[in-house]
Amino acid sequence: MANLFQAAGLDPENPPDTWDALYAAAPKLTEGKRYGCAVPWTIGYGPGAYYLCFLNSIPDAKLLSDDRTQVLFDNDAGLQAFLQFGEVQWWYFPNDGLGHPFSGMPFYDAWTAGQFLTLYGRAMTVFTDNTADPASYPDEAAFLPAVIGDFTDAIMTFVRATYADARFEVLYPLDVNQTSFNRAVNYPSSQWTATTLDCLKTEAFGFTLQRNLEKSEPSMLLSGFPAFPAAQRSQLVGVGDATTAWAQEAQFAEGRGFESVVLFALDQMCLVGYALPLAKPFRRSIMMGS
Numbered sequence: 001m002a003n004l005f006q007a008a009g010l011d012p013e014n015p016p017d018t019w020d021a022l023y024a025a026a027p028k029l030t031e032g033k034r035y036g037c038a039v040p041w042t043i044g045y046g047p048g049a050y051y052l053c054f055l056n057s058i059p060d061a062k063l064l065s066d067d068r069t070q071v072l073f074d075n076d077a078g079l080q081a082f083l084q085f086g087e088v089q090w091w092y093f094p095n096d097g098l099g100h101p102f103s104g105m106p107f108y109d110a111w112t113a114g115q116f117l118t119l120y121g122r123a124m125t126v127f128t129d130n131t132a133d134p135a136s137y138p139d140e141a142a143f144l145p146a147v148i149g150d151f152t153d154a155i156m157t158f159v160r161a162t163y164a165d166a167r168f169e170v171l172y173p174l175d176v177n178q179t180s181f182n183r184a185v186n187y188p189s190s191q192w193t194a195t196t197l198d199c200l201k202t203e204a205f206g207f208t209l210q211r212n213l214e215k216s217e218p219s220m221l222l223s224g225f226p227a228f229p230a231a232q233r234s235q236l237v238g239v240g241d242a243t244t245a246w247a248q249e250a251q252f253a254e255g256r257g258f259e260s261v262v263l264f265a266l267d268q269m270c271l272v273g274y275a276l277p278l279a280k281p282f283r284r285s286i287m288m289g290s
Contacts, residue, residue: 004029023068027141081159081166084201085152089186090144092176094129104128107144116143134184141184149188156196167277169199169268171236174219175206183224193226199259200228203236217252230257238259239268247278 007010008028016022063073091106105127107113107152120139127140134141152170159166170192177183192200200222207215207216220235222228235253240246246263253261269276 067245072108077118081163082169083155083166084169084171085155086171087173088148088152088170089173089177090148092130092182092186094127099117102178103220105130107140112147115147116140119143130179132181134181144185145188146191148186149191152188153196167198168196168199169201169234171201171203174202175202175215178215178219187225189226194228194232197228199232199234201236201240203264205238208238208244208246208249209240211243213245213248213252216245216249220253220256231259233258234260234262237263239263239265239272239274241272251276251280 005015008025010025010028016025063072064070064250093102094104095101107124107127113124116139120143124143125137125140156166156168159168172187177186194200202220202222204216204219207213207219233253233256235258237246237248237250237253250261250263
């Protein structure tokens with residue numbers, strides 16, 4: 001970063017500390033497809049960043065006017081309610097994901113256990129891991145996803161009572177739902193459909209970091225799930241270093257015609273210095289015969 005400042009004739013020991021100074025320095029640091037990025041790094045960073053992601057996905061919504069003198073995100077387009085159910089799932093493993101084991105899967109809080117007992121007249125089966133065959137446990141395979149679906153249905157109904165045109169999407173992680181058991185309990189197929197949701201957004205950060213395109217690309221096709229047209233599909237891609245498969249994953253989703261490909265996160269893109277738009281992949285062709 002210091003080298004970039006020096007090359008632009010700026011003092012890296014005295015970076016901009018006001019908005020006017022930042023605006024003045026920004027053109028000097030802009031070169032080709034490299035642009036500066038200002039991120040408000042406070043305890044409110046997360047909610048603010050996600051709001052900006054949603055705002056950018058709404059047609060005709062803009063954050064500021066071109067001359068930066070007027071706030072525009074409070075217009076009708078920017079105020080359209082857009083809610084994401086971000087990984088509203090049962091926990092995926094019989095451990096905390098860091099190697100510390102639990103006693104089993106996380107389905108046995110008092111409310112959940114009581115609801116199952118009332119509906120089926122027996123205690124829920126104790127699952128010690130996520131490898132059970134859901135076909136062998138039809139009651140649990142019906143009940144557990146319905147809890148998720150009923151929860152999101154209730155929220156959508158409540159929000160739409162005030163914001164009738166509210167939009168909703170589900171963020172569904174593919175990499176941690178690879179077992180048939182997890183797929184069964186973490187996706188309410190009758191409630192998360194192209195009719196009830198505006199968008200199904202998927203992500204597979206684990207596959208991306210593992211450089212495993214053999215899993216990340218086929219998993220995006222969602223075989224066995226309710227069908228969503230490409231116009232209602234989105235892929236959240238975890239940006240990594242140049243050796244990971246994030247760019248190929250983004251290109252695959254774009255090639256499938258997904259409504260959007262979201263690169264996570266903006267600060268990573270800027271710090272590494274990746275150029276946008278993403279470079280198109282090389283293609284080869286051969287003519288056979290005369």
